[in-house]
Amino acid sequence: MESMMKNVGVIGAGAAGLMAAGRAAERGHRVFVFEKNKMAGRKLRITGKGRCNITNDCDMDTFISNVPGNGRFLYSSLYTFSNVQTMEFFEKRGVPVKVERGGRVFPESDQAQDVADALRDYALDNGVQILYQSAVAEILMQEGRVTGVKLEDGTVKKLDAVIVATGGISYPGTGSTGEGHKMVQRLGHTVTPLKPSLVPLVTREKWVPQLQGLSLKNVAVRLEDKNGKKIYEDFGEMLFTHFGVSGHVILSASRHILKYDYRNVFLVIDLKPALSYEKLDERLQRDFMKFSRKQFKNALDELFPNLLIPVMVDLSGIPAEKPVHQISKEERLRFARLIKNLTCEITGPRPIAEAIVTAGGVSVKEIDPGTMESKLIRGLFFAGEIIDVDAYTGGFNLTIAFSTGYTAGNSV
Numbered sequence: 069m070e071s072m073m074k075n076v077g078v079i080g081a082g083a084a085g086l087m088a089a090g091r092a093a094e095r096g097h098r099v100f101v102f103e104k105n106k107m108a109g110r111k112l113r114i115t116g117k118g119r120c121n122i123t124n125d126c127d128m129d130t131f132i133s134n135v136p137g138n139g140r141f142l143y144s145s146l147y148t149f150s151n152v153q154t155m156e157f158f159e160k161r162g163v164p165v166k167v168e169r170g171g172r173v174f175p176e177s178d179q180a181q182d183v184a185d186a187l188r189d190y191a192l193d194n195g196v197q198i199l200y201q202s203a204v205a206e207i208l209m210q211e212g213r214v215t216g217v218k219l220e221d222g223t224v225k226k227l228d229a230v231i232v233a234t235g236g237i238s239y240p241g242t243g244s245t246g247e248g249h250k251m252v253q254r255l256g257h258t259v260t261p262l263k264p265s266l267v268p269l270v271t272r273e274k275w276v277p278q279l280q281g282l283s284l285k286n287v288a289v290r291l292e293d294k295n296g297k298k299i300y301e302d303f304g305e306m307l308f309t310h311f312g313v314s315g316h317v318i319l320s321a322s323r324h325i326l327k328y329d330y331r332n333v334f335l336v337i338d339l340k341p342a343l344s345y346e347k348l349d350e351r352l353q354r355d356f357m358k359f360s361r362k363q364f365k366n367a368l369d370e371l372f373p374n375l376l377i378p379v380m381v382d383l384s385g386i387p388a389e390k391p392v393h394q395i396s397k398e399e400r401l402r403f404a405r406l407i408k409n410l411t412c413e414i415t416g417p418r419p420i421a422e423a424i425v426t427a428g429g430v431s432v433k434e435i436d437p438g439t440m441e442s443k444l445i446r447g448l449f450f451a452g453e454i455i456d457v458d459a460y461t462g463g464f465n466l467t468i469a470f471s472t473g474y475t476a477g478n479s480v
Contacts, residue, residue: 073097074228076480077217079204079248081108083466084452084473085233086187091477092231093194100225101196102217104203104243108191109184111235111242115424115466120180122158123151123470124463125171135468136323137265137458141432142468145440149474151467161186172463207232207251207448214447229447229480231440233473236426236453237262248454249429256444258431260456264423266465267322268314269330272413275379279308282375288341289317291325291414294332300324303341311418319424320461322417326427330416337410339372348404356400360393367392371407380406425465429456439479440472449476 074097078089081103093099101108112120124131131151132139155165155173163186164176175182191198203220207230216226234248249259284306291299306315313335325333340348351371359367365388368377381388384403386395420426434443435450442448452469459465 074480075226076100076229076231077102077225077227078231078233079207079217079251080233080235080243080452081105081188081191081198081200082233082235082244082452083109083112083187083469084235084476085231086191087470087473088231088233088449088451088477089196089198090187090190090194091474092480093191093196093477095478095480097480099191099194099196100227101191101198102202102204102219102225103198103200106200108188108198108200111239111244112184112187112466113180114239114242115180116174118180119174119178120183121172121174121461121463121466122165122183123154123173123467125151125155125167125173131464131467134462134464135457135459137427138432138456139459141435141437141455141457142471144437145471145475146467148478149471151463154467154470157470158183158186161190170462203247204251207255209255209445209448212445214445227447229449231449231451231473231476231480232430232454233451233469233476234454236429238264238267238420238423238426240421244426244453252430252448252450252454255448257434257442260428260431262420262426262428263326264417264420265323265326265425265427265458266319266461267417267420267423268309269312269318269322269335269414270416270418271312271335272415275382276308276312276412277310278379279375280310282308282373283315284308284337284339284373286341287317288338289321290336290338291321292334292336293328294334299328299333306337312414313412316461323427323458323460325414330414333414335412335414337412338408339376339410340407345404345408348407349401352400352404356392356395360391362392364388364390364392364395380410383410424461425458426453427456427458429454432456438475440476441479447480449480451476 076097076099078085078101205220208216235244237246290301302317304317451473
């Protein structure tokens with residue numbers, strides 16, 4: 069074993085980097101992690117609103133279908149280290165997990181810290197040295213082979229292999245600022261255009277900011293192109309903000325309009341998805357009977373949250389002061405259509421800094437899917453979000469980090 073022992077450098081102490089480091093050390097290598105922050109797993113510690121959606125408890129085909137960005141590239145690494153193995157890994161390290169709606173897996177404690185700490189300890193327990201506040205400036209190579217890294221302070225570290233796990237460019241506050249992409253581009257690797265994925269959306273309408281802070285729990289959303297063709301639909305929770313829309317269903321939906329460059333796309337919200345048009349009309353008739361003497365604007369308290377009422381009145385085209393018993397059948401039916409088709413135009417994404425995940429990265433054509441090694445440079449490996457792979461929300465993106473990290477650490 070001794071003669072096989074290599075000096076391995078891992079750039080970045082995030083989900084992918086720590087997993088790669090721990091696995092490489094477990095296999096008997098001497099491993100150094102270079103981390104520019106003062107702590108490990110900074111993004112990991114805030115992910116999933118601080119709860120950390122570790123993985124998704126689904127079968128392999130379902131998993132791959134949730135990876136619109138180059139999912140097939142992952143078959144090999146997911147078989148090396150799967151979502152099921154991810155759960156076992158954390159359970160074994162004192163982080164019991166639970167499965168929630170949509171197969172989403174969280175630590176029982178609801179603490180992302182526990183996940184980050186377990187990964188860090190996995191690395192440390194296997195003898196990994198984590199060097200904090202150590203930013204790598206460049207990866208050194210000679211004759212098509214990695215020879216080491218040079219740190220920003222000028223220190224040169226000789227290495228037999230380097231695993232790049234520097235992340236995407238979303239959440240730059242946690243350290244993922246795109247330096248890894250630049251480093252590997254200088255070595256001749258192709259980086260596909262970096263775009264925000266799983267990102268809040270900006271809307272055109274003036275009424276949207278009036279609803280700032282309003283969260284709608286059970287709504288159906290549909291995305292349509294300018295010809296009214298359906299692009300995507302989903303059901304769940306969304307949030308209105310000062311700039312547009314956010315929340316779980318919106319973040320998921322955003323990935324589907326990446327190829328439209330977030331332009332000429334319309335969001336259609338069904339506020340009462342449980343009711344058919346007929347049932348909704350019956351409900352409106354009942355409410356209008358009950359409040360027949362009231363003005364229209366005062367008859368909607370049982371239908372909508374307070375914040376939404378003035379907006380719905382305004383958009384309905386029915387005068388706010390009109391007595392309810394004077395509302396015509398035509399007006400009522402038009403109002404029902406509005407309730408099931410509240411529409412706003414998407415004008416773009418929020419900045420990539422606000423995206424949960426970066427789409428784009430090192431081209432998968434230049435990486436061996438079975439080992440995560442570069443096809444261009446021997447001894448250079450990739451793990452996590454720096455690779456041009458991205459998935460929907462639900463624990464898939466973190467699994468990709470763990471799986472590619474484990475595969476890289478297993479292959480050095």
